[in-house]
Amino acid sequence: MHHSIFLRMEYLLVKFDERRGVLVDNVEEGFTNEVIELETGTHTISLIEPKDFTPELREIILRRTTSTKPKVIRFEKV
Amino acid sequence: MKKSEISRQIVLTLIITLFFLSGCAHYTINQPAKQVNQNDAYEFNNFTQPEDGEETFVILTFSGGGTRAAAFSYGVMEKLRTIHLHSKDKTILDDVDVISTVSGGSFTGAYYALFGDRIFEDYKAKFLYRNIEKELAYKLLNPVNWARLASPYYSRIDLASELYDETVFESLTFKALADKVRRPFLIINATNLYNGARFEFTGEQFNYIGSDILSYPVARAVAASSAFPFLLAPVSLVNYPFPPGYEESEADKMALQDYWVNKERYFRTANNLMFSDKTTHPYVHLMDGGLADNIGLRAIQDLYVRGGIRKKINDGKIKYLLVIVVNAKNAPPQKFDQNESPPGLATVGLKTCTISMDNYSFETIESIKQIFEERIKAQQYIESCQEHLDKHCRDSYELPSMSGGQMKLYVVDISFDNVSDKDEREFLKNLPTTFYLEKVEVDRLIEAGGRLLVEHPEFKAFLEEYR
Numbered sequence: 001m002h003h004s005i006f007l008r009m010e011y012l013l014v015k016f017d018e019r020r021g022v023l024v025d026n027v028e029e030g031f032t033n034e035v036i037e038l039e040t041g042t043h044t045i046s047l048i049e050p051k052d053f054t055p056e057l058r059e060i061i062l063r064r065t066t067s068t069k070p071k072v073i074r075f076e077k078v
Numbered sequence: 079m080k081k082s083e084i085s086r087q088i089v090l091t092l093i094i095t096l097f098f099l100s101g102c103a104h105y106t107i108n109q110p111a112k113q114v115n116q117n118d119a120y121e122f123n124n125f126t127q128p129e130d131g132e133e134t135f136v137i138l139t140f141s142g143g144g145t146r147a148a149a150f151s152y153g154v155m156e157k158l159r160t161i162h163l164h165s166k167d168k169t170i171l172d173d174v175d176v177i178s179t180v181s182g183g184s185f186t187g188a189y190y191a192l193f194g195d196r197i198f199e200d201y202k203a204k205f206l207y208r209n210i211e212k213e214l215a216y217k218l219l220n221p222v223n224w225a226r227l228a229s230p231y232y233s234r235i236d237l238a239s240e241l242y243d244e245t246v247f248e249s250l251t252f253k254a255l256a257d258k259v260r261r262p263f264l265i266i267n268a269t270n271l272y273n274g275a276r277f278e279f280t281g282e283q284f285n286y287i288g289s290d291i292l293s294y295p296v297a298r299a300v301a302a303s304s305a306f307p308f309l310l311a312p313v314s315l316v317n318y319p320f321p322p323g324y325e326e327s328e329a330d331k332m333a334l335q336d337y338w339v340n341k342e343r344y345f346r347t348a349n350n351l352m353f354s355d356k357t358t359h360p361y362v363h364l365m366d367g368g369l370a371d372n373i374g375l376r377a378i379q380d381l382y383v384r385g386g387i388r389k390k391i392n393d394g395k396i397k398y399l400l401v402i403v404v405n406a407k408n409a410p411p412q413k414f415d416q417n418e419s420p421p422g423l424a425t426v427g428l429k430t431c432t433i434s435m436d437n438y439s440f441e442t443i444e445s446i447k448q449i450f451e452e453r454i455k456a457q458q459y460i461e462s463c464q465e466h467l468d469k470h471c472r473d474s475y476e477l478p479s480m481s482g483g484q485m486k487l488y489v490v491d492i493s494f495d496n497v498s499d500k501d502e503r504e505f506l507k508n509l510p511t512t513f514y515l516e517k518v519e520v521d522r523l524i525e526a527g528g529r530l531l532v533e534h535p536e537f538k539a540f541l542e543e544y545r
Contacts, residue, residue: 011456067457
């Protein structure tokens with residue numbers, strides 16, 4: 001099945017007090033406090049262990065972002 | 079016993095033998111996966127590269143086009159083998175991470191992935207110079223095979239697959255590739271006849287059909303990839319129930335929510351999850367990979383956008399990303415537009431198959447170029463914003479850096495259209511799509527592949543930047 005071919009990438013900044021691996025759709029990919037490039041669409045975002053952060057998981061829709069204006073989400077340390 | 083009676087008994091025995099042979103003939107059945115992680119060994123993420131080879135990520139894609147495509151891609155590999163990057167001991171070919179192949183290109187890609195540098199010793203004799211079409215025709219003329227072909231579970235593609243298995247791929251299965259562990263990771267592409275979706279021979283894809291890829295013969299994957307419509311029948315696979323403990327991935331669950339946001343992601347996932355309905359879709363029938371993507375670039379696009387390459391970029395592992403697309407698209411002269419009466423069914427049928435393949439190939443190459451350009455611009459925006467801030471703000475503010483940093487990306491698209499000499503270009507473009515070419519034609523294709531690689535401006539830019 002052939003679909004639209006001109007794909008776009010989106011940009012996400014996960015803020016956290018320290019550098020930590022980010023879980024995108026349950027796969028470790030990129031780090032906190034860096035702009036991560038991802039596919040347009042719905043993703044679950046969390047951090048790798050230890051589980052010392054809140055919320056445990058965020059579900060986000062990435063759309064119409066740029067590298068200089070990424071979607072920003074924050075995890076707080078507990 | 080009378081002579082006529084003996085003859086009658088011989089004929090009867092022959093008929094009974096043929097009847098049983100026909101009943102027994104069955105294509106090689108793929109095996110069910112017994113455990114949920116059984117296919118992990120043949121997934122991209124489990125293939126490694128030495129540390130010094132990781133930062134230069136090299137991808138080759140080989141198009142369809144019979145022996146023409148096999149020889150052209152061989153020529154590119156032969157040249158890559160002579161160009162050194164890191165040290166005198168290591169060539170760009172040693173640094174290749176992924177090879178994605180279709181149809182004729184699958185023979186060369188699979189042979190290299192299985193046997194490594196041995197390809198430069200025996201592949202010409204084993205495949206490129208051979209008249210595969212004639213050998214297949216002889217097999218078809220063998221009365222034993224007539225009986226086998228009478229079986230509804232055995233067809234011409236199974237004969238072809240046996241020939242490739244015995245004479246080219248030494249009866250090896252995907253386990254032989256998985257056992258190597260070291261890259262290049264080979265992706266052989268076919269097309270699911272049911273919905274026209276790309277079907278790749280990888281562990282990830284086989285998970286969706288509950289099947290074990292490790293026991294599957296490489297030759298059958300190559301046969302599926304090159305099963306050109308009408309000439310060859312589809313290759314069939316059984317869609318098995320999932321092994322105990324199987325769970326849908328998080329990424330697939332998310333993708334199903336994206337119908338309105340990202341239809342490409344949604345449909346790619348929906349096409350794979352279609353196999354979850356084992357009752358409605360108990361079998362998969364595969365044809366030439368070129369029907370979905372004749373240059374093998376779609377698999378790379380998927381890895382770049384959402385797969386293992388994306389992860390490596392975001393983890394900051396890749397500094398140079400080089401994609402070499404070897405496209406053996408031909409354009410033999412046609413005369414049907416000189417007649418007022420429209421072309422016949424055969425011409426229309428062939429054009430219907432090939433026009434969409436060629437158009438789609440062009441757009442896919444442009445798409446990957448565009449997505450690389452966007453990445454480069456995204457890096458530049460952050461860099462220029464930071465420069466602006468440094469220049470105009472008293473208290474310097476550091477923008478968050480981009481994962482993967484200032485990556486360099488190159489797409490080297492090699493095709494006969496790149497040939498500057500008109501006679502040479504026409505000669506190459508006129509070569510037919512067959513599994514037999516004259517030796518001199520094969521040699522000219524090999525030479526052209528290597529030459530077009532080193533002449534390509536993007537390849538020159540890559541070498542200059544790297545060195």
